[in-house]
Amino acid sequence: MTQKRMALIATKGTLDWAYPPFILASTAASLGYEVQIFFTFYGLQLLRKDISHIKISPLANPAMPMPVPMPVLVQALPGMEAMATMMMKNKMKSKGVASLDDLRSICIESDVKFIGCQMTVDLFEFKKEDFIPQTQFGGAAMFLGFAGDADISLFI
Amino acid sequence: MNYDKELDARGLACPLPIVKTRKALNDLTSGQVLRVVATDSGSVADMKAFAEQTGNELLSSAQEGATYLFYLKRR
Numbered sequence: 001m002t003q004k005r006m007a008l009i010a011t012k013g014t015l016d017w018a019y020p021p022f023i024l025a026s027t028a029a030s031l032g033y034e035v036q037i038f039f040t041f042y043g044l045q046l047l048r049k050d051i052s053h054i055k056i057s058p059l060a061n062p063a064m065p066m067p068v069p070m071p072v073l074v075q076a077l078p079g080m081e082a083m084a085t086m087m088m089k090n091k092m093k094s095k096g097v098a099s100l101d102d103l104r105s106i107c108i109e110s111d112v113k114f115i116g117c118q119m120t121v122d123l124f125e126f127k128k129e130d131f132i133p134q135t136q137f138g139g140a141a142m143f144l145g146f147a148g149d150a151d152i153s154l155f156i
Numbered sequence: 157m158n159y160d161k162e163l164d165a166r167g168l169a170c171p172l173p174i175v176k177t178r179k180a181l182n183d184l185t186s187g188q189v190l191r192v193v194a195t196d197s198g199s200v201a202d203m204k205a206f207a208e209q210t211g212n213e214l215l216s217s218a219q220e221g222a223t224y225l226f227y228l229k230r231r
Contacts, residue, residue, distance in 0.1 A: 095169055
C-alpha cells in the first residue's frame with residue numbers, strides 16, 4: 001500500500017483560520033499520510049518564530065459565537081480585537097484544545113513539510129530570519145510538484 | 157483486558173487524542189496493547205477511523221460515565 005499524500009494551501013493568518021491546516025496536517029500525519037502545507041499570503045504569518053501575535057477579530061464576523069450580542073460599531077472599538085483574541089484563547093485552553101505553538105510543533109515532529117511562499121516574502125519585504133528554520137521557501141510550481149500527486153488537496 | 161501501556165488523554169480535544177495515540181503506539185512492539193482514556197466524545201469515531209486506516213486493531217471501545225476507554229493492539 002503506497003503512502004497517501006495530502007497537500008494543503010494555507011492563505012489566512014487569523015486564529016480561527018490557523019487551526020484547520022495544523023489540525024488536518026497533524027491528524028493526517030498520524031494516519032500515515034505524507035503532508036505538505038504551502039503557506040502563502042497571510043498564511044505565512046503562521047510560520048513566524050513567534051506566533052503569539054496571531055489574533056481574531058470580532059469585527060464583521062457574524063458567525064462568531066458571542067457571550068453577549070455586540071453591534072458592529074462596538075466591535076470596531078479599540079481593544080475589542082485583543083479582547084476577542086484573549087477570550088478565544090482562554091476558551092480553547094479550558095476545553096483542552098492545543099495551543100497553536102503546540103500544534104505546529106506536533107506537525108514538525110510528525111514530518112509535515114512547511115513551504116513558505118517566496119513571492120509573499122518578497123511582496124511584503126519579510127525577512128527569512130523571522131520564520132521558523134523548518135520552512136522551505138518556494139513557489140507555486142514547486143508546491144504543485146507535490147500536490148499534483150496528492151490524494152487530498154485543500155485550499156484553506 | 158490486559159494492556160502494556162496506558163495513555164491518559166483526558167481533557168484533550170481533537171486532534172491530540174489521535175496524535176498522542178499514534179506516538180504511544182510507536183513505542184510498543186508488535187502485538188502489544190495500548191489502553192487510552194479520553195473525555196473527548198469525538199474520539200470514539202476518531203479511534204475507529206484511526207484503527208481502520210493504520211492497521212492497528214481496535215480491540216474494544218467503551219464508555220464509562222464521561223470517560224471513553226479504548227484498547228488498541230499495535231500491528
